[in-house]
Structures are given as structure tokens and as C-alpha cells.
Amino acid sequence: MSPTSGTGTVAEDTAPGPDASVGLDEPEPVITPTGRPRRRRRRLLGLVVPALLVTVWALASAAGWVSPRLLPSPGTVVEAAWAFVAGGGGSTLPGVTPFDGAAGRHVGASVGRWLVAFALAVAVGIPLGAAIGLSRRTAELLDPLVQALRSIPITAWLPIALVWFGLGEGAARYLVFVGAFFPIVIATADGASRVPGALVDTALMLGTHRWDLGRKVYLPAALPAIVTGLRLGLTLGWMSVIVGELTGTTSGVGAMMFAAREVGRLDHIIVGMATFAVVGLAGDVLLRAAARPFVAWSDR
Amino acid sequence: MSPGRGATAGDLAGAATDLEVRGLRKAYGAVEVLDGIDLSVAAGEVAAVLGPSGCGKSTLLRLLAGLEEPDDGTITLGGQPLRGPSATHPMVAQGATLFPWLSLRENLAWGPRAARRPDADAVADELLVATGLTGFADALPRQLSGGMRQRAAIAQVLANRPPVLLLDEPFGALDAQTRLRMHEWLRGLLAQRPTTVVLVTHDVEEALLLGDRLALLGRRPSRVLEYSRVSFGPERGRATLRDPRFVDLKVQVLERVLAS
Ligand SMILES: Nc1ncnc2c1ncn2[C@@H]1O[C@H](COP(=O)(O)OP(=O)(O)OP(=O)(O)O)[C@@H](O)[C@H]1O
Numbered sequence: 001m002s003p004t005s006g007t008g009t010v011a012e013d014t015a016p017g018p019d020a021s022v023g024l025d026e027p028e029p030v031i032t033p034t035g036r037p038r039r040r041r042r043r044l045l046g047l048v049v050p051a052l053l054v055t056v057w058a059l060a061s062a063a064g065w066v067s068p069r070l071l072p073s074p075g076t077v078v079e080a081a082w083a084f085v086a087g088g089g090g091s092t093l094p095g096v097t098p099f100d101g102a103a104g105r106h107v108g109a110s111v112g113r114w115l116v117a118f119a120l121a122v123a124v125g126i127p128l129g130a131a132i133g134l135s136r137r138t139a140e141l142l143d144p145l146v147q148a149l150r151s152i153p154i155t156a157w158l159p160i161a162l163v164w165f166g167l168g169e170g171a172a173r174y175l176v177f178v179g180a181f182f183p184i185v186i187a188t189a190d191g192a193s194r195v196p197g198a199l200v201d202t203a204l205m206l207g208t209h210r211w212d213l214g215r216k217v218y219l220p221a222a223l224p225a226i227v228t229g230l231r232l233g234l235t236l237g238w239m240s241v242i243v244g245e246l247t248g249t250t251s252g253v254g255a256m257m258f259a260a261r262e263v264g265r266l267d268h269i270i271v272g273m274a275t276f277a278v279v280g281l282a283g284d285v286l287l288r289a290a291a292r293p294f295v296a297w298s299d300r
Numbered sequence: 301m302s303p304g305r306g307a308t309a310g311d312l313a314g315a316a317t318d319l320e321v322r323g324l325r326k327a328y329g330a331v332e333v334l335d336g337i338d339l340s341v342a343a344g345e346v347a348a349v350l351g352p353s354g355c356g357k358s359t360l361l362r363l364l365a366g367l368e369e370p371d372d373g374t375i376t377l378g379g380q381p382l383r384g385p386s387a388t389h390p391m392v393a394q395g396a397t398l399f400p401w402l403s404l405r406e407n408l409a410w411g412p413r414a415a416r417r418p419d420a421d422a423v424a425d426e427l428l429v430a431t432g433l434t435g436f437a438d439a440l441p442r443q444l445s446g447g448m449r450q451r452a453a454i455a456q457v458l459a460n461r462p463p464v465l466l467l468d469e470p471f472g473a474l475d476a477q478t479r480l481r482m483h484e485w486l487r488g489l490l491a492q493r494p495t496t497v498v499l500v501t502h503d504v505e506e507a508l509l510l511g512d513r514l515a516l517l518g519r520r521p522s523r524v525l526e527y528s529r530v531s532f533g534p535e536r537g538r539a540t541l542r543d544p545r546f547v548d549l550k551v552q553v554l555e556r557v558l559a560s
């Protein structure tokens with residue numbers, strides 16, 4: 001550390017210098033060097049079983065053990081996926097639901113529903129969760145209702161959503177909202193109620209205004225819990241998208257899959273499932289990456 | 301944030317003020333904790349509070365910090381009645397509480413920023429030097445050792461140059477040699493910034509090394525059994541521990557604590 005002159009700090013000569021404690025206090029160096037390669041190897045390990053399954057699937061298809069009507073070969077599915085993305089191939093599903101070259105349209109429609117409804121769930125869920133977490137009164141008033149409503153399966157909301165919002169976009173968005181809403185409310189309430197009172201006290205004793213506590217103390221302290229709720233909500237919202245696309249719409253990955261079922265195009269259905277997996281995973285990865293700078297402090 | 305006001309480093313800062321406590325009572329439900337505490341600490345004095353575990357030392361400090369309301373009695377700072385928690389009489393709680401999501405530098409700058417002082421960063425840097433933690437400016441609290449965190453937590457509230465400082469067993473969780481270093485560090489720090497301090501401790505040696513006054517609390521519901529002046533020259537440090545008069549005093553006080 002720099003030799004300070006004039007200021008005559010006590011620390012310089014009486015406090016334990018930082019250098020004296022560096023070696024003992026810093027656990028980081030032990031963990032970091034081994035962390036990365038191990039993580040990469042673990043990631044590769046995760047691919048072994050899927051690769052094995054695909055191999056068995058390919059062999060079974062080639063040997064004719066399974067009927068293509070029950071399970072098309074991996075090659076057929078890959079071709080369909082390519083057609084879905086790049087067009088060509090000339091297979092169009094009945095009615096008005098296109099398949100070839102329609103990946104952008106369907107994914108766009110599904111993701112649009114997902115994000116609009118998710119944003120709404122965040123906008124309502126976080127304030128409501130905060131109110132439940134911070135006020136005993138509000139919790140007593142609303143918590144039983146929240147607990148009861150969240151036990152209703154998403155599919156059980158479909159009929160009433162259709163009545164309320166009609167076929168199509170409105171019902172789909174409503175279902176995504178319901179799926180995303182409860183995890184966000186519950187995680188936010190939990191996070192807010194666990195903010196240590198000592199931190200709030202400290203902030204006040206440092207001259208923080210009461211009306212700044214929410215932004216400066218509660219929000220950052222509860223953020224790791226909130227982010228967990230957002231991730232769950234995002235995933236559950238995405239899972240609810242397909243319920244909203246069961247009926248009344250011709251756009252969306254789910255709509256495509258139900259249209260494909262009517263004509264028995266299993267390859268298209270599998271492409272749809274894979275699309276759900278990839279998009280859902282991508283959403284989670286993006287959310288995690290976006291949240292990381294704000295919650296990294298709470299990593300173990 | 302008007303340029304005229306808040307520009308000086310000494311805005312909140314001030315000279316130490318005296319602290320007067322009269323007939324302070326506090327009960328939690330049926331549990332009577334404080335039964336009429338009287339205490340007067342002159343400006344710039346350090347009052348060490350000793351007492352058996354569970355007698356209400358932390359409760360007393362929380363009342364002094366304005367974090368809780370007494371059932372009866374008065375607290376005045378510099379003649380003004382105390383009103384709620386504020387930056388003029390902060391408490392450092394048992395188990396340092398730094399904001400875990402902020403770097404050490406940001407933790408130290410919190411107080412000056414809350415006071416809208418433009419020199420917040422400079423204050424934080426100065427405190428980093430004063431705590432000997434310049435190398436850890438960007439570290440998160442969890443990356444610091446217990447002793448480092450404790451120093452940082454004290455520095456954090458000193459950033460606002462409070463006239464009164466309340467410390468609840470600040471070094472209780474530290475090992476003996478670290479504690480000794482911290483005593484010297486704190487003495488030095490307080491010598492530079494005259495502050496009225498109430499220091500709660502269970503360590504007689506600590507009370508005698510740091511205190512100008514010694515308040516002995518009895519069992520719950522507690523009162524101040526003794527309030528005496530520690531007359532042991534201003535030069536108290538490592539060497540003092542070997543001074544036979546100091547050792548003698550320590551034994552005397554220890555016996556009185558045990559007797560209470
Ligand atoms: N918020 C509270 N609600 C109910 N009882 C409390 C509360 N805070 C403290 N008490 C009780 O008040 C008494 C004094 O507690 P306090 O923490 O002030 O003691 P202490 O002297 O600081 O003890 P220690 O030396 O162990 O830190 C204890 O019996 C405790 O159970």
C-alpha cells in the first residue's frame with residue numbers, strides 16, 4: 001500500500017496491514033484455477049447420454065424396429081427442422097397453418113405472447129410480492145388467496161380464459177401471465193420478507209431517507225430471490241404458451257404442432273418440441289446472463 | 301444538493317456531543333429488561349458498558365440508536381431529545397452489517413452519498429486508508445475476514461463524522477491478538493475524530509483499555525450498579541497490559557462484575 005505522508009493515519013502503523021492478511025483471508029486462488037476446466041468437462045459429460053439416445057434412435061429407425069408412423073428417423077426430423085427454418089420441401093399443413101419456412105413466424109408469435117405476458121406478470125407480480133413480503137397485514141389478507149390460486153393447473157384456466165378473452169391472442173397471453181405470475185409473486189414475497197432488519201437499520205443510521213429504502217436496500221437485497229422467481233416464471237410462462245395455442249390460433253409453435261398432429265406429421269411435432277426446448281433454454285440463459293451482474297454477490 | 305449547502309465535509313460533522321440518559325426503562329412483553337438506566341457521557345468520552353450476558357446491553361444501545369422506543373425515560377444528545385435512528389448517533393451492531401452486494405468502497409461511500417456530499421468518493425478513499433484496506437476497495441464484504449469487516453463497519457458509520465458512536469461488542473468475535481490490534485486502531489481513529497462513544501463489551505480488558513468511563517450493569521431487569529471514571533493515563537496501548545497497576549485494576553473490576 002502507498003506510504004501516506006502528512007495525513008498521519010493510525011492505520012498505517014497500528015492496524016494490521018492488508019498485506020499481512022492477504023494470504024490468509026483470500027480463499028479465491030484455491031478455487032479459481034480448477035473451476036473452469038472442470039466445468040467444461042462437466043458440460044461435455046452432459047452430452048453423452050443424449051448422443052447415445054440419438055444413436056439408438058437412429059439405429060432403431062434404420063433397422064426398422066420402430067414404425068416411422070410412431071417415430072420418424074432422426075434424419076427425417078432434421079430435414080423437417082431444416083424445412084421449418086429455411087423453407088422449400090413443399091409440405092404445408094392443412095388449413096392456414098404453414099410449416100415450411102415458417103419458423104420465424106411461429107417462434108415470433110409464441111415468443112411475442114410469452115414476453116408480453118411475462119412483462120405484465122413482472123409488472124404486477126413484483127409490487128404485489130413486495131407488498132406481501134413487507135407487510136404482515138397484506139400477507140394475511142392475500143397469501144391464502146395466492147396459495148389457492150397457484151394450485152390451479154394452467155390447463156384448468158383454459159376454459160375460463162376462452163370465455164373471458166375469446167379464442168386466440170388474449171386467452172394465450174392470459175395463460176402465460178398466470179403461469180409466470182405466481183412464481184414471481186411468491187419468490188418476491190419471500191425475498192422481501194428475508195431482507196435482514198439490520199441492513200435496514202444500518203441504512204437509516206447512515207442517513208438514508210425512509211423513502212429510499214425500497215430502492216437502495218430492499219430491492220438489491222431481495223434481488224437474488226426475485227431473479228429466481230423471474231427464472232421460474234419465465235420457464236413456466238413458456239410452458240403455458242402451448243396451452244394458449246391449443247385452440248383458436250394459427251400462429252405459434254404450439255398451433256403448428258396441433259395442426260401437424262391432425263395430419264400425423266410426427267416429424268413436425270418433434271421439431272416443435274425441440275423448438276420449445278431451444279427457445280425456453282435460450283430465454284433462461286439470456287435472463288440469467290442479464291441478471292448476473294446484479295446478483296453475482298450472492299453466489300456461493 | 302445546492303452548491304451553497306452540503307459542500308463542506310463538515311456538514312453533518314461536528315464536534316462530539318454529550319449524551320444524557322435518564323431513567324430508561326424497557327420491557328419486552330412480560331420480560332423487564334432495563335429498569336431505569338441513568339448514564340451521562342461527556343462530549344468526546346468513551347463510556348464502556350459491562351454487564352452479564354442477557355442483561356440488556358444490546359437493548360440499551362438499540363434505544364440509544366433510536367431503533368427502539370423506551371417505555372419510559374429520556375435520552376438527549378447535546379441537549380436535544382433523541383428522535384429515531386439517524387446519522388448523528390449510529391450503532392455498529394454485533395456482527396458487522398455491511399451491504400453484501402456493494403464493494404467495500406461503495407459501502408464506505410454510502411453515508412456521504414446519503415448526505416449528498418459531493419466528496420463521497422474522497423471520504424471513502426480516506427477511510428480505506430484509515431482502515432488499512434486500500435487493497436480491498438473493490439472486494440465484496442464476504443471476501444473480507446471478520447476483523448476487516450468489523451473495521452469496515454466502524455469506518456462506514458464514521459464516514460458521516462457522527463458526534464456519537466454506539467458500538468455493540470465490536471470485537472467480540474475476534475481472536476485475542478486481532479482484538480488487541482483493533483483496540484489500538486480504534487483509539488487512534490477516535491483520537492483524530494473526537495466522538496462520544498458508548499462501547500458495549502463483555503471484555504473487562506477491552507473496557508479498561510478503551511473506556512474513559514466504566515458502567516457496570518446488573519442482572520436483568522438491569523440498572524447501572526456503578527459508574528466510575530477509568531483513571532489510567534491517556535497512553536493506553538499494548539504496553540499497558542503488562543503494567544502491574546493495570547493488571548490490578550482488571551482483577552478488581554472482574555471481581556466486581558462477578559459479584560454483581
Ligand atoms: N426484540 C425482542 N423481543 C423480545 N425479547 C427481547 C428482544 N430483544 C431482546 N430481548 C430480551 O431482552 C433481554 C436482553 O437482551 P439483550 O440482547 O439486550 O442482552 P445483552 O446484554 O446484549 O446480551 P449479550 O451479552 O448476550 O449480547 C434478553 O432476555 C432477551 O431475550
Ligand SMILES: [Mg+2]
Pocket residue numbers: 357358359394468
Ligand atoms: Mg448483546
